[in-house]
Amino acid sequence: MTHPPQNLIALGDFKPSDFWQTHINSIFYGIKGPQIHNHFQTYVSLDHRLAHALANDFYAKARGHHPENDIWYLQEWGVGNGNLAACFLSRLREIDSENEVYPFVHYILCDESEEILKGVRSNARLQEHSGKFSTVRIHAEQLDCFRPHSVAKIISNEIWDDLSTKVLLKHQGLYYEEYLCPFLETLPTEDFLEQFKNRDLAELAQLPNFLDTIHWERDFQRVDLDDWPFAETLKAHAENFKDEIPMPVNTGAFSAIAKAKELLAPMNFGYTSFDYGMKTIQDLNQEGRPYFNLYGGQYTFMVNFPLLEDIGRSIGFTKITREYQNQFVGEDLGSAVISLVDLMQNHPQVASMAPWDRDILMLGTLHALNTVYRSPYSGKLNYPAMEGTPKKQRKQIAKLAENLSGRGVPDTVAYVTREEVLAALKPLRKLGYREKDIQSAFQSPPPPVSFVHIQFS
16 A cells, blocks of 8 residues: 555545546435536537437438337436436427327336436426426446336446446556545544544535545555456456556446346337547557546546447347547538547647637637527527636636627537537637637547447437
8 A cells, every 4th residue: 555645634534536537426416417518518518519410310210110108218327417418308398290209108217316317307398298207317338227128228428437337457467456545634524524434415515616626646556357247258258467556447337337228118218328538449558648527526437338339238138339529529510520629728828828829719719609609599698717727817717708699609618510600700710710720629539538328229
């Protein structure tokens, strides 16, 4: 074991990474509730295009078929703010002009956090579909309250990185497991250690923010893979690992995939998941790539997609497709797509800009694209100035944000098409974008850690 850092207080013992990751994430979601969206964005938090692509795909496959007992049960595991469900149902209602599919759909939103579900139930866009959805508090690795072989479609978005994950490292033919231990400089209260250990959410929620002040120490211990779930599949997969590169083993996702196989009905449209991680073995073996992230105290691991495909096959899924998430959306729209962030990262001056100047560029880029972009949903993007922004730039940011279109690009991680970007070329040029920067944004190879879509059928 490593020696504990000086002047820091341990909140427990060194334990395998999955123990502390799930412990801290249950506290994070339990006390933050809908505020979690202040710490990170997903491609479905405000945008609609991923949800519409899913709805179009579901409609194409479901029309012409009649559900058993007159209901297509859909489940979403890990529900965010409810925008994915709302946009899915709205799109399905819009395209189902003959009432072949939408009238028979019931959408079940599943999440372990009651605070998250409260936020979902208050989502105005989702409330338009009253009677077509319900919420259930349950963990994605369990779901034992549902009847086997009763669900037509399962969707999850960025939950696998939150589910229990072990970390494996290979060295000279031997395997080592990562262990973690959390530390704080000072304890918020005398009773804190007990509250933290027992995950006393009511008490912890009353304390000043402590999650993002946790310091994590890590170490590695020898491990026998025969003791791990799906040992034979895992050992065959691990043969491909390069030495000394930490590899996520998303054991919680194993359970979710197995539960999906159990719940899907004989007539079903598969389990679709979107997440952030390594799409290929080459990506896994990329030296220096990250394997975990911290967002406001939440501890997430990158997803090992090649391993999860192997696990899915061993569970019994026979058709599995893996592709980049923007390819899935692009195929639906019939055009190459990138996120607004991807576009801005190719601006020739962005790397040398102060953070507030990047905010001004982002807002300017939104305004440029909003000359051609029109969302089917109303809602103005909230874009406050970050702490430390000088007064002059703060005023400029406030004015630009106030004047954003209510039907414009809904989020900084929203998808925009090549045609939309090229149609806005004139105002983009005024912001300093060159045509070669835009081409580069659409042609750059994916990084080793990317957003990926995987479908199990």
